[in-house]
Amino acid sequence: MSSSTFCSMPFTVNGNLKLVQWGNVIYSSNKLAAYQPLKLAAARKLLDEIAKRTRGSVADLQITECADGGNFGNSNAIDDLFGESVMDCVCNHMDEQYIIDQLRYCSSEGILELGELYHALTIKTGIWFNKFVATALVNMYAKCGQIDNGKMIFDRMSCIDVASCNSMICGYVSNGMLSEAFAFFIEMCYLDIVPNHYTYSILLSACGASTAVKEGKQLHAQIVKLKFMALTAVVNSALTMYSKFGMIEEAENLFQGLAERNIISWTAFISGLYHQKAFNKALAQFCLMRKNNLEPNEYTFSVALSCAASVQYHDYGRALHAQVIKHGIISMVFVGTAIIDMYSKCAEPSGARKQLEEMGGMASCASWNAVIIGLVRNDEVAAALEVFHKMLNNDIACDEYTFSATLKACSLLPSLAICRQVHSRVVKGKFGTNLHVASSLIETYAQCGNSEDAEKAFYLTSTPDVVTFNAMIGAYSQYGYPTKAKFLFEKMVEKRILPTSFTFLAVISACSHCGSVQQGREFFESMTRNYGILPEEKHYSCMVDLLSRSGQLENALEFINKLPNEPSAAIWRPFLAGCRYHGTLEMAELAASKILEHEPGDASVYVTLSNMYVEAGKLSDALKQRALMKSKSMQKEPGCSWLEVNAKIHRFFSGDRRHIDTPKVYYKLENLMQKIQTDYYNLAKTSLLNPEVGQVTEEKCLFHSERLAVCFGLLNLPKGTTIRVFKNIRICLDCHTTMKHISKITNRDIIIRDNYRFHHFKQGCCSCGDFW
DNA sequence: CTAGGGTTAG
Numbered sequence: 025m026s027s028s029t030f031c032s033m034p035f036t037v038n039g040n041l042k043l044v045q046w047g048n049v050i051y052s053s054n055k056l057a058a059y060q061p062l063k064l065a066a067a068r069k070l071l072d073e074i075a076k077r078t079r080g081s082v083a084d085l086q087i088t089e090c091a092d093g094g095n096f097g098n099s100n101a102i103d104d105l106f107g108e109s110v111m112d113c114v115c116n117h118m119d120e121q122y123i124i125d126q127l128r129y130c131s132s133e134g135i136l137e138l139g140e141l142y143h144a145l146t147i148k149t150g151i152w153f154n155k156f157v158a159t160a161l162v163n164m165y166a167k168c169g170q171i172d173n174g175k176m177i178f179d180r181m182s183c184i185d186v187a188s189c190n191s192m193i194c195g196y197v198s199n200g201m202l203s204e205a206f207a208f209f210i211e212m213c214y215l216d217i218v219p220n221h222y223t224y225s226i227l228l229s230a231c232g233a234s235t236a237v238k239e240g241k242q243l244h245a246q247i248v249k250l251k252f253m254a255l256t257a258v259v260n261s262a263l264t265m266y267s268k269f270g271m272i273e274e275a276e277n278l279f280q281g282l283a284e285r286n287i288i289s290w291t292a293f294i295s296g297l298y299h300q301k302a303f304n305k306a307l308a309q310f311c312l313m314r315k316n317n318l319e320p321n322e323y324t325f326s327v328a329l330s331c332a333a334s335v336q337y338h339d340y341g342r343a344l345h346a347q348v349i350k351h352g353i354i355s356m357v358f359v360g361t362a363i364i365d366m367y368s369k370c371a372e373p374s375g376a377r378k379q380l381e382e383m384g385g386m387a388s389c390a391s392w393n394a395v396i397i398g399l400v401r402n403d404e405v406a407a408a409l410e411v412f413h414k415m416l417n418n419d420i421a422c423d424e425y426t427f428s429a430t431l432k433a434c435s436l437l438p439s440l441a442i443c444r445q446v447h448s449r450v451v452k453g454k455f456g457t458n459l460h461v462a463s464s465l466i467e468t469y470a471q472c473g474n475s476e477d478a479e480k481a482f483y484l485t486s487t488p489d490v491v492t493f494n495a496m497i498g499a500y501s502q503y504g505y506p507t508k509a510k511f512l513f514e515k516m517v518e519k520r521i522l523p524t525s526f527t528f529l530a531v532i533s534a535c536s537h538c539g540s541v542q543q544g545r546e547f548f549e550s551m552t553r554n555y556g557i558l559p560e561e562k563h564y565s566c567m568v569d570l571l572s573r574s575g576q577l578e579n580a581l582e583f584i585n586k587l588p589n590e591p592s593a594a595i596w597r598p599f600l601a602g603c604r605y606h607g608t609l610e611m612a613e614l615a616a617s618k619i620l621e622h623e624p625g626d627a628s629v630y631v632t633l634s635n636m637y638v639e640a641g642k643l644s645d646a647l648k649q650r651a652l653m654k655s656k657s658m659q660k661e662p663g664c665s666w667l668e669v670n671a672k673i674h675r676f677f678s679g680d681r682r683h684i685d686t687p688k689v690y691y692k693l694e695n696l697m698q699k700i701q702t703d704y705y706n707l708a709k710t711s712l713l714n715p716e717v718g719q720v721t722e723e724k725c726l727f728h729s730e731r732l733a734v735c736f737g738l739l740n741l742p743k744g745t746t747i748r749v750f751k752n753i754r755i756c757l758d759c760h761t762t763m764k765h766i767s768k769i770t771n772r773d774i775i776i777r778d779n780y781r782f783h784h785f786k787q788g789c790c791s792c793g794d795f796w
Numbered sequence: 797c798t799a800g801g802g803t804t805a806g
Contacts, residue, residue: 225798
């Protein structure tokens with residue numbers, strides 16, 4: 025093989041890779057504009073080295089700061105490759121080891137452009153004949169994502185050995201081509217090249233990256249046989265592999281058996297524990313490591329921060345933050361993001377935002393995401409949208425996590441207008457078919473009261489997964505489309521997608537809404553029988569709802585009595601709703617007492633009972649409930665301004681309800697709602713993503729406040745009272761919860777009649793199950 | 797020529 029062989033490759037000196045000399049500095053011309061400061065620094069390093077080796081004989085060596093390309097195009101030197109004087113210097117002074125070192129640097133930093141330049145240099149100087157240099161080239165291309173070029177060099181090598189093969193295998197693994205890696209391993213064995221401990225290290229990590237448990241175990245057996253177990257790096261690979269498989273006992277055995285544990289061993293084990301959700305144990309190991317005088321690095325801190333975040337050890341998280349600063353690694357993106365995540369999960373979103381600001385331009389998309397998600401988690405929905413807006417303004421590329429989190433914020437508001445705006449960004453970024461984003465879209469449109477768009481988002485996904493199905497089935501169930509919900513469930517089974525516990529909750533609830541008791545029961549039974557899913561309290565509660573709502577109160581009571589655990593308020597509440605609907609006072613009294621045992625401050629129980637007494641003509645009992653409620657309830661949740669409002673209204677209207685001055689009620693409520701409306705209007709206005717799109721006009725008074733519902737409940741207005749319900753607000757007056765989804769009813773007056781039940785609405789309340 | 801890390805959806 026001669027150097028002309030190389031010249032036929034895509035990277036010839038005169039071909040695609042244009043090397044230019046400018047001020048005696050060699051650049052790769054077509055990549056120059058893309059040079060980051062890091063790469064410029066690498067070029068400078070090369071220059072310094074040349075200067076050193078030529079002992080300054082190239083007098084006019086200087087680097088020109090032209091990271092942006094500058095007036096580079098004007099240089100006459102563009103096609104003037106390697107000026108003679110420089111080439112002489114380079115040829116005389118660049119030895120193999122230097123090139124190998126530089127190529128290694130390019131590999132670790134992933135600087136393909138500079139690597140290509142060195143490649144050209146090796147051809148020009150002829151040192152690519154050296155097999156160490158060639159191996160370094162293979163490695164460089166493989167690490168820079170150009171595995172094909174690596175393979176081309178490998179195929180042209182006159183003498184391959186285990187090291188060059190390892191480079192190839194490693195290249196395949198790091199490019200996610202696992203089957204190619206294994207095939208190459210087998211091929212090298214055929215060629216009688218004996219794999220060494222490096223080979224096994226690489227392959228073990230490849231197994232960990234896939235789910236090749238069987239192969240991993242075989243490799244483990246081989247490293248034992250080959251006596252590689254004394255080598256920390258090899259055992260570290262195996263340890264990491266078992267951690268990734270979730271086989272934490274195996275990982276622990278390997279870890280305990282290690283004669284010498286380095287920082288990688290500890291980090292691998294701690295992170296294995298983290299993924300097993302053994303957070304406390306992971307943190308204990310972290311402390312133990314520190315006791316053994318091993319200094320954590322950025323990897324170790326990241327995982328320790330994640331553990332602290334998961335168990336919400338706020339103080340420990342802060343201490344870790346301080347340690348990270350002390351170790352001088354605060355500017356590393358991964359650690360910074362882990363710190364943001366820690367503050368987000370420890371309910372200190374302000375700390376998260378502060379860290380994001382500290383990171384400035386270094387912050388990655390994940391860093392921004394972590395802040396947004398933290399704000400959403402802590403109910404700072406408007407702030408979350410604000411951060412998203414800022415992210416767009418700063419031209420940070422959004423990913424599926426960003427959209428999921430932002431859409432979640434929209435669904436909590438809920439605001440259809442903002443949801444639509446985010447959706448437009450989703451489409452623009454081509455994320456519409458991403459399953460995470462699609463699921464979020466379905467959920468958000470459903471919460472914003474737009475079932476058609478939820479449906480559209482669903483049918484745009486070509487291969488919906490379990491979450492997507494769940495979101496859509498949940499939406500159908502919530503919207504009172506049991507037939508559609510059941511249809512989709514069957515489709516899901518047809519497609520061999522295993523339903524989850526949520527799926528069953530949604531379909532049983534759908535059955536409950538359309539009175540299909542038998543079918544609901546069948547779903548409930550098949551859940552455990554056919555899918556091995558154990559019912560949770562939610563499912564039991566849903567079943568009680570199914571039975572009670574259809575009037576099978578005896579069966580419901582029997583069902584409750586057979587429950588494996590002591591029935592909680594969540595079980596008795598739907599039962600009470602059923603009693604209320606079917607007017608069975610004695611059972612209602614039982615349910616009420618059970619609920620109050622668990623939750624003595626639940627005002628809705630008193631209201632319900634009081635209403636039932638009124639209906640039954642037991643006015644004194646009704647008043648007794650009122651008095652009880654007045655003395656006991658609504659004292660919880662200190663600092664909540666809504667409760668103060670509630671209390672005021674309560675005081676205002678306490679006494680004999682039959683003499684309520686209706687216009688005053690109207691006026692008071694109107695004022696109250698106007699205030700809320702203004703708040704939400706301002707909120708929506710400030711968080712508008714694209715101000716040029718227009719003002720918020722359509723849905724300025726969307727809101728979602730359970731506490732408002734409590735206000736209504738406390739009022740307990742008499743028959744015939746008219747309340748003007750603002751657009752899109754629906755509140756169940758029986759259980760006092762706001763309907764989570766917003767109806768399309770606009771500016772319609774609701775007449776409170778027939779004991780607060782609104783039969784002319786077809787949808788049921790998601791909490792108490794009452795049809796309105 | 798080898799080993800370790802962060803954020804989602806019902």
